[in-house]
Amino acid sequence: MSILEVANIKKKFGKTEVLKGISFTLEQGEILSIIGSSGSGKTTLLRCLTFLERADEGIISVNGKTIFDSHAAGKPTVAEQRKAQLTFGLVFQNFNLFPQYNVLENVTLAGKLLAKERPDYRKNKKEILKQIEEEAVELIARVGLSEKLIYYPCELSGGQQQRVAIARALALNPGILCFDEPTSALDPELTGEVLSVMKSLASQNMTMIIVTHEMAFARDISTKAIFMDQGVIAEMGAPSELFDSPKSERLRAFLSSY
């Protein structure tokens, strides 16, 4: 069973049709990179998957369970939507760390708030919070920032901030981790450290969807690649096929600009 099944996603902004029916599947542990020029709909697709936008049409299923269906009667409740949202982690292009919280607090905040909804929260409050912190400290170590636990985002470099953002997304144990151009806001010197964290996640069998302009990286890391053009999937396949022998003229032209 596929971990993610996306069927016929469509999205319009006003009169502009940004997504014109996107379908694909993803297996556990697969790494999908989505490439394409600006305005091709990559980011909108990611935003529909993570429920930051509501698709006009289509079905999204995770592990065989439908979490979004535009034709389903009635709107999903806020609780249902939140639950579906937690299936996905999202790393933003411009990090969006919470500036008033330090690194550790950024990583633990959401987990601590979610823990309050657990039935045994009152009874085991101390242990639960302690566990969340311990896990966060471990995650922060995994992205190589153990020395920065009590630093504020404004005291970190862009690359460090993005690594914190990755730890923050991982803290909620998402089934699928999405990246929206994670290195586009970084100096070339700083992209390396973020990419290497992503590589280490890949080696740990994390299922990931990566929207990126780092072609060499995408080719290297992914198990599947999608080339989007004007709201449709123009080409999909193994990265070796896509990058080395593009079928369409459009993709060839796109790749040659890198």
Add this chain to the structure above:
Amino acid sequence: MSFAQVTAELVNGFETTVLIFVITLVCAVPLGLLITFGSMSKIKPIRWLVRTFVWIIRGTPLMLQVIIVFYGPGLVFEIPMTNRLLAVLIAFIINYAAYFSEIYRGGIASVPKGQYEAGQVLGMTKRQVFFRIILKQVIKRIIPPMSNEIITLVKDTSLARVVAVLELVKSAEDIVAGYGLIWPLFYVGAFYLLFCGILTILFGKIEKKLDYYKG
């Protein structure tokens, strides 16, 4: 009239000034937030109503509002307002809440959308996003305009004298009229300066306290 006597009279008036200032501030700060939610409401009629209200309050002089609150009930409903200070407080609280609400609105609008989205994808409720993430950033952003407005409030309290509330300026005026002295008017200025000086230092401290992060 000796310096000591004048001082005693002015301190008396100053107490009323401080009272108007404190009560207005304490009530208008939360009321303003309520008005902000109204003016940012997704329900159009509410938004329209609240914004019209803010337009009227900001578009007319506070002095006029004080006069209307004091004389209005008696003239329109034949229930005369007997408490002058209460009338002043009502007018001041509503007026300042309207101004504060616009400062809040600007502050809330200036927090990047990504902050809301980051909270949302982390499974936070709207309430949690507002109170845990947005609010503190808003507070940091609005401290300078709020301190400006609050310092204006200190001096606006002198408008209370239009309905004969014996605040600082009125006490001085009474001395000027009764004893033909002019210097108490300058002395009054020192009171305001001192008060605003203290507030300036206070707000500076708050700003510094929130300086530990940027953004």
